[in-house]
Amino acid sequence: MHNHVRELRGEQSWSQADLAERLDVSRQTVNAIETGKYDPSLPLAFKIAKLFGRPIESIFDPGSST
């Protein structure tokens, strides 16, 4: 599943560690999500959407893969 987490994080000038802390996950998890190696659970995906203030479907695109 493709996602825009890296671009959105970049817009906020956050490091992976900053985002991980805000989501209460490890930096490894943020990295795996950004690189498409791991698709987050629905609760985590909603948490990411809420943090960036965007609808979930504008961040995660199930139609394509990385």
Add this chain to the structure above:
Amino acid sequence: MRAVHKRYLREFIPAMLAYVALILLFGTLGPKTEGMAWRVLLALLPLLPVALVIRAIVRVIRDQDELERRIDLEAIAIAAMSTGFGYFSFGLLLSAGVGWEVGADAVAIWVMPCLFASFGVAKLRVARRYRSHA
């Protein structure tokens, strides 16, 4: 290091140190101890810190994030299957009369160390699948 892993180390390290101390105590005093009750007590004492180690592992798996939990659970599944497969193969070879002189106590005692060692190897491999330098 995240708080959940700091707590894990705070629980795991003292328990492992206690385990090593009690296993050394058993190894030193066990053969010299006459009474069966005392020998049994010395033999079973190391199980207390092992129970604390298991508790620490269960707590860290429960409280870490979803990817970390997935990696650990996959690694545990691989380790359990590998250890079971290894022990089963070993048992069949012993049944076939392969002339290894192995005591039943040694075989049983090494189950957990084999499980932990194979978990460590499996975790490295599983975690690598989710890692990227991109």
